[in-house]
Amino acid sequence: xxxxxxxxxxxxxxxxxxxxxxxxxxxxxxxxxxxxxxxxxxxxxxxxxxxxxxxxxxxxxxxxxxxxxxxxxxxxxxxxxxxxxxxxxxxxxxxxxxxxxxxxxxxxxxxxxxxxxxxxxxxxxxxxxxxxxxxxxxxxxxxxxxxxxxxxxxxxxxxxxxxxxxxxxxxxxxxxxxxxxxxxxxxxxxxxxxxxxxxxxxxxxxxxxxxxxxxxxxxxxxxxxxxxxxxxxxxxxxxxxxxxxxxxxxxxxxxxxxxxxxxxxxxxxxxxxxxxxxxxxxxxxxxxxxxxxxxxxxxxxxxxxxxxxxxxxxxxxxxxxxxxxxxxxxxxxxxxxxxxxxxxxxxxxxxxxxxxxxxxxxxxxxxxxxxxxxxxxxxxxxxxxxxxxxxxxxxxxxxxxxxxxxxxxxxxxxxxxxxxxxxxxxxxxxxxxxxxxxxxxxxxxxxxxxxxxxxxxxxxxxxxxxxxxxxxxxxxxxxxxxxxxxxxxxxxxxxxxxxxxxxxxxxxxxxxxxxxxxxxxxxxxxxxxxxxxxxxxxxxxxxxxxxxxxxxxxxxxxxxxxxxxxxxxxxxxxxxx
Numbered sequence: 001x002x003x004x005x006x007x008x009x010x011x012x013x014x015x016x017x018x019x020x021x022x023x024x025x026x027x028x029x030x031x032x033x034x035x036x037x038x039x040x041x042x043x044x045x046x047x048x049x050x051x052x053x054x055x056x057x058x059x060x061x062x063x064x065x066x067x068x069x070x071x072x073x074x075x076x077x078x079x080x081x082x083x084x085x086x087x088x089x090x091x092x093x094x095x096x097x098x099x100x101x102x103x104x105x106x107x108x109x110x111x112x113x114x115x116x117x118x119x120x121x122x123x124x125x126x127x128x129x130x131x132x133x134x135x136x137x138x139x140x141x142x143x144x145x146x147x148x149x150x151x152x153x154x155x156x157x158x159x160x161x162x163x164x165x166x167x168x169x170x171x172x173x174x175x176x177x178x179x180x181x182x183x184x185x186x187x188x189x190x191x192x193x194x195x196x197x198x199x200x201x202x203x204x205x206x207x208x209x210x211x212x213x214x215x216x217x218x219x220x221x222x223x224x225x226x227x228x229x230x231x232x233x234x235x236x237x238x239x240x241x242x243x244x245x246x247x248x249x250x251x252x253x254x255x256x257x258x259x260x261x262x263x264x265x266x267x268x269x270x271x272x273x274x275x276x277x278x279x280x281x282x283x284x285x286x287x288x289x290x291x292x293x294x295x296x297x298x299x300x301x302x303x304x305x306x307x308x309x310x311x312x313x314x315x316x317x318x319x320x321x322x323x324x325x326x327x328x329x330x331x332x333x334x335x336x337x338x339x340x341x342x343x344x345x346x347x348x349x350x351x352x353x354x355x356x357x358x359x360x361x362x363x364x365x366x367x368x369x370x371x372x373x374x375x376x377x378x379x380x381x382x383x384x385x386x387x388x389x390x391x392x393x394x395x396x397x398x399x400x401x402x403x404x405x406x407x408x409x410x411x412x413x414x415x416x417x418x419x420x421x422x423x424x425x426x427x428x429x430x431x432x433x434x435x436x437x438x439x440x441x442x443x444x445x446x447x448x449x450x451x452x453x454x455x456x457x458x459x460x461x462x463x464x465x466x467x468x469x470x471x472x473x474x475x476x477x478x479x480x481x482x483x484x485x486x487x488x489x490x491x492x493x494x495x496x497x498x499x500x501x502x503x504x505x506x507x508x509x510x511x512x513x514x515x516x517x518x519x520x521x522x523x524x525x526x527x528x529x530x531x532x533x534x535x536x537x538x539x540x541x542x543x544x545x546x547x548x549x550x551x552x553x554x555x556x557x558x559x560x561x562x563x564x565x566x567x568x569x570x571x572x573x574x575x576x577x
Contacts, residue, residue: 027213029286030156031059033068033296035250037079037104037275039077039382040089040400043310045277046297049096050310052280053303055296056097068097071249071272072104072164072221075118077382079396081318085110086118088313096125096306099151102162103128104249108172109401110263112187125149127162127219130190130198136300137184144187146457147205150212151293154511156285159209163202163220165250166191167233169457170508171379171432173500181310191456195230199239206242215285216243223251223272226429227458234260237268245283245290252280262305269293274340319334321393326533326544332385333566334398344378345430348568352381352436353561354546356497357553358532360438361526363496365552366531369407373439373476375418375497377507379432380525390546395529404521405528406499407513412474412489417452417511419471421460424450426470426574433507435450437571441484441560442474447576459508467508482557494518498525 033056035047042049052068061065074093075086093101101124108115119126127149132141148161169177179186187550190201202218210216221541222233229235233248237260246260246268252275259267269290279295331337334344334351343349360374383397396402410418419442422435427446448470453462463469473486476493487493495515500506503520505513523531535552539545548554548561548569560569 013198028156028288029284030065030067030153030158030215032158032217032247032283032285033066034071034247034271034273034281034283035277035490036071036247036273037073037252038070038277039073039106039275040075040081040086041078041276042089042092042313047277047280048302048307048310049092049277050302050306051300053096053306054301055280055299057303058299058301065156067099067151067153067158069160069219069247070098070101071219071247072102073106073249074101076106076109079321079393079400080313082396082400082402083317083320084334085114087121090118090121092306092309092313093121094121095309095430096303098124098162100125100127100149100162100219101127101484102219102221103131103145103164105165105168105171108168108176112176119145127160128164129161130166130201131164131187132188132190133182134186134188136416141188141190147201148209150209150461156215157213159213159216160219161202161209162382163198163222163236164189165216165222165228166198166456167228167231167458170459170506173504173506175504190327191231193456195235195239199236200272202236203240203242206240210242218243218246220246221249223248224253225251227324227425227431233270233272237262237270239263241266243268244285245271247281247283247291248272252342256281256295258390272355277528278340283411295547317393321396322391323387324391324543325530326376326390326536326542326546326548327539328385328387329539330547330564332502332546332563333385334381334384337566342378342430343566344381345432345434346426346569347434347574348436348570348572349381350563350566350568351385352376352378353438353568353571354385354532355381355399355525355529356436356438357551357561358528359496359498361532361535361553362405362528363407363522369519369522370494371407371496373437373495375440375495375501376436376438377422377432377435377498377501378436379507380466380498380500381436385546390533392526392530394527395533399525399529401500401525403525404499405523405525406503406517407490407494407496407519407522408502408515408517410495410512412487412491412493414511414515415487415493415495416471416474416489417460417468419474419508420450420452420463420469421511423470424452427576433501433509439477440475440487441477441571443472443573443575445576446574454508457508459505460510477556477559479556483532484558496522
């Protein structure tokens with residue numbers, strides 16, 4: 001376990017952590033501990049919830065007044081959350097002492113009903129100033145949760161204003177937010193043209209909250225990624241005033257104490273603590289300002305009660321999903337080796353190839369359906385497949401949503417538009433809609449500026465405005481000839497993949513709305529991974545061995561499989577002409 005401190009003002013915070021507050025200290029002193037994007041990594045990160053509870057107790061014993069908050073995406077991510085729709089994780093967070101959380105986009109992954117059930121179950125308050133319920137298609141909507149909550153700790157009153165990225169409408173299953181007839185949005189996120197309505201909603205909530213608090217903090221699941229332009233944390237700060245700090249999430253970034261100018265030209269502290277409980281963020285306020293911003297590396301001390309809850313949950317999931325089904329001699333990568341760089345969202349990778357191959361193989365070989373190729377959004381390839389024993393738990397961690405593999409009929413032009421939409425951030429950043437492929441290959445020219453057209457939620461509306469595509473040389477594998485042939489824009493193809501993308505239009509893939517839905521749900525995604533893994537030839541350990549040569553698809557002449565390479569099999573080339 002690491003120990004130490006990463007902070008803007010190490011001396012100020014170190015002194016605060018070392019001893020009880022002296023007499024005469026600022027009357028409104030308070031420390032805010034914060035996490036974001038924990039994604040149900042209960043006890044396998046650098047920090048565990050049991051350590052957060054122990055760290056909070058230690059600080060309070062030293063005389064600090066402490067508030068613990070989370071900036072969203074806490075119920076989904078691993079098998080520990082997926083097996084009971086996040087309920088056990090909510091119980092652990094409640095016992096840890098969280099007081100406030102805002103909604104992340106993944107709080108909606110189990111459906112709107114489960115989201116409400118988890119919010120009611122939590123001992124902490126849920127806040128969001130821009131999540132609304134509409135009673136009709138013309139209704140502007142009313143807030144579902146309080147826009148803010150004021151927490152008193154010691155003599156300090158701290159207001160937390162929640163805000164959730166409007167891109168949730170496409171990054172979560174879009175049908176989640178529709179009325180029972182499926183024709184209009186019953187639940188919505190205030191956004192407006194270029195974020196204007198979002199900024200107004202935040203400003204209104206902040207101004208109301210500030211009247212009741214010594215410090216006002218925005219608790220946002222927003223991020224700084226280019227695909228969220230207009231709705232990022234820096235956009236919010238630049239267009240609003242009257243709060244001292246913004247605790248951020250969503251982009252899995254690591255920055256502490258960044259200073260960003262607000263609409264009045266004043267500095268606001270912006271902080272985000274990575275992901276998967278890799279960091280515990282810490283802000284300390286005194287005499288009306290933030291005196292330090294950093295991260296605490298806990299001391300490997302654990303609260304015994306929380307530790308038992310963590311172990312009980314891990315043991316329960318292990319019993320359900322812990323049976324080995326295959327051996328993995330070489331890790332398959334979703335991340336760049338040894339980093340937190342999410343390859344699956346910006347380029348081909350070995351775990352992405354495996355997931356796309358599994359969907360293609362399952363639909364054609366296990367289900368016996370005609371299928372030309374498969375597309376798999378990188379946002380649904382969430383983890384590496386580590387070397388060693390592969391279990392259902394391992395594969396459920398790779399695809400934790402429990403989504404379905406679907407099958408649609410789409411013409412070649414729709415496929416090109418989908419690949420172009422997925423490639424929009426290549427060379428600029430990452431995008432969960434980046435498409436890993438099976439039975440297909442294509443090139444991306446990063447010298448071409450992306451000009452595809454989208455609406456205010458980031459949903460595709462049309463191809464490039466100048467008619468120039470970044471995506472080139474799209475080719476389909478022909479089982480008949482054992483070679484790749486150019487994709488025909490006018491031909492109709494059968495396409496397998498994540499139903500979130502192909503059937504529900506998730507991540508903004510609206511070009512498939514007119515496609516014929518052959519099968520909405522052939523199989524649950526991680527079970528397709530499992531069945532594909534079981535179909536590999538046995539290796540030296542007497543188990544199916546996940547290697548390129550042992551794959552059932554290796555029998556296809558000329559079909560590229562290179563699972564041993566983190567960068568995948570050469571199906572997607574990225575170049576600047």
